[in-house]
Amino acid sequence: MSQLKRKRPDSNSVADSLTEHERVVYDAIRSKQEMGISQRDLKREINLLDKLASKSLKSLQDKNLVRLVPNFQSKGMKHYIAAEFNPSTEITGGAWYTDGSLDSDFIGVLKATCLKFVPNLKVATLEGFVEAVKKSRVSQVELSKKQIEELVESLVCDNELMKVKSTGIGEFASIPVGKVCYKRIDKGNRVSGTMASIPCGVCPQISICTPDGIVSPKTCVYYNTWLDF
Template sequence: MSRLQGPLALKRKRPDSNSPSESLTEQERILYDVIRSKQDMGIWTRDMKRETNLPDNVVNKSLKSLQAKKLIKEVVNIQNKGRKHYMAAEFEPSKEISGGAWYVEGSLDTEFIDLLKDQCAKIIYKQRVATVEGILDVIRRTGIFKVEFSTQQIEEILRALVLDNVVMDVKSNGMGEFDSIPVGKVCYICTNKGVRGEPKAGAMASIPCGVCPRINLCTPDGIISPTTCVYYNKWLDF
């Protein structure tokens, strides 16, 4: 799967008079029109048989002919990998079919994901406090990846790092290391687990109390209390 960004469904010019589609049989034309009408979603062989009312042997023969003429292609549907799924050659599979940026030919690209997670963690470690936008800006400027990432994709990677206990999401209090970040904005700091290839941060560096804007109101038996604090309990689990 191409990692170049752009519309999920890229349309080419309509076939001209010299196109292989001009020499289609009636059955091939019917099948091709149904497949092409599904655009970037494609269609399962059983569904195309139901929609065209063509016999199985005719459908199978026509599919081979259309593939030979490079008018259609078989694609992997990550939701149902065991089903034969076809799409007109002029379209690229939608995210629902391909799985999006994290998949290549229907398989999760774990090596690519791990590399991006590692880079995001290192950026956070070096900056000590980082926002999604700041991390994305660094990645774009360094040019390490040839892929153009979206904010949503970086957020997905950061959520994975939070689940891995590599980083912690906190809200800025606008003071100290957070003075350049608006109050209340979600940002990320490294936990005591550290980053691969980098020294581990001390445990005190990740205590959420140090960046809590309500720390002055926090008491053991108060409304704001360590016993009811989600971030504090999450930190204790590390």
């Protein structure tokens, strides 16, 4: 996919409007394309006096040829990009960042959307979460499957969801055997750490399960499948 989004300025008209120093600064910034360049690295590269570099940058901004963009990795440092390019997610931080800062409110809304989706189906796959977020339209940008997975995994870390493996039986009947899926953790009976993924934690027969009983770990289909995982 092309990194260009804006119409590229005509090279002749740009050249005619720039001074010698502005041309040096502009060419250095434009050569970095969607990655842009920090003011510190720019001054090192062009080898101009600070006063001339700063004056040229100001003029290029006034002419709408370069612009400042937030860099979430270096918030206190100015970062420039040629106006014709969109900044890389390596600079902006991607969908989770707004103006260089982590968008906690946006992430919170997306997490809530994922959690709301689970009780309706009891068990959810990653693909189900992707479709749920898409249909909710809470995000103005299209989120990738990888980004949704990051959200879901964070909910596992938050002890809101547990990761399990489908047995193809009961509530897993519509999910292929062995496929990783997710269940909501009951807030009134939370299990943490490794125990959160053991099927015993959500088994309706747990109260009558004993080592030598009719229901036991030795005969449990769910438990044996979990051990194979």
